[in-house]
Amino acid sequence: MKLFHAQASPFVRKVMVLIHETGQLDRVELVPGETTPLAANPELARANPVGKIPALMLEDGTTFANSPLICEYLDTTHDGPRMVPASGPERWEVLRMQAIADGLMDAAVLNRYEIMMRPAQLRWPEWSDGQMAKVDRVMDVFEASVQRSGATVDLATISMACACGYLDFRYAGRDWRSARPALADWYAGFSDRPSMRATVPPAG
Numbered sequence: 001m002k003l004f005h006a007q008a009s010p011f012v013r014k015v016m017v018l019i020h021e022t023g024q025l026d027r028v029e030l031v032p033g034e035t036t037p038l039a040a041n042p043e044l045a046r047a048n049p050v051g052k053i054p055a056l057m058l059e060d061g062t063t064f065a066n067s068p069l070i071c072e073y074l075d076t077t078h079d080g081p082r083m084v085p086a087s088g089p090e091r092w093e094v095l096r097m098q099a100i101a102d103g104l105m106d107a108a109v110l111n112r113y114e115i116m117m118r119p120a121q122l123r124w125p126e127w128s129d130g131q132m133a134k135v136d137r138v139m140d141v142f143e144a145s146v147q148r149s150g151a152t153v154d155l156a157t158i159s160m161a162c163a164c165g166y167l168d169f170r171y172a173g174r175d176w177r178s179a180r181p182a183l184a185d186w187y188a189g190f191s192d193r194p195s196m197r198a199t200v201p202p203a204g
């Protein structure tokens with residue numbers, strides 16, 4: 001399998017952490033997938049018409065786009081503990097938390113594009129504020145729910161950790177910890193896992 005990859009993407013990181021946690025590193029070849037809406041990666045666009053990473057290409061050329069789908073697929077190709085429970089309320093809780101974490105990452109990535117790519121005279125501060133308000137609301141949900149997570153490793157906690165990690169990476173000046181001590185404490189532990197340490201985004 002080939003994974004279109006870039007170390008800076010929080011969605012790619014989510015997939016990579018799952019790959020590490022499920023012991024599948026030797027089954028996935030990483031191929032460069034850097035892309036932006038203004039500079040599409042042609043090879044990626046041929047495989048994934050949406051032109052986004054992560055995208056996972058199987059041996060027969062079938063390509064899965066969208067990190068929740070990729071993670072669900074990769075959770076069926078190992079024999080260890082499941083990252084997504086097969087059924088029951090636990091399954092929906094994991095998928096629910098993943099969706100919220102993905103929403104945070106969508107908002108944070110879109111705002112990053114706004115800040116870095118849009119010409120200064122065309123920027124829209126209220127739109128940026130609206131995106132970052134989504135980020136803050138999701139972080140508040142994490143704070144309220146994280147005590148239940150404990151030391152659990154599943155797609156919910158992986159997604160939450162990658163969301164927190166992206167804020168530290170791209171919004172380093174934004175202090176999310178002071179008002180969210182439980183989340184800060186939980187994240188300090190989770191981010192020390194080898195899977196998280198191996199996937200830290202590059203500096204800068």
Ligand SMILES: N[C@@H](CCC(=O)N[C@@H](CS)C(=O)NCC(=O)O)C(=O)O
Pocket residue numbers: 008009010011035036037038051052053054065066067068102109
């Ligand atoms: N819903 C997608 C979001 C993926 C996404 O937004 N990836 C960004 C990089 S972090 C991207 O490829 N952006 C390029 C573009 O929007 O053209 C997922 O979960 O995989």
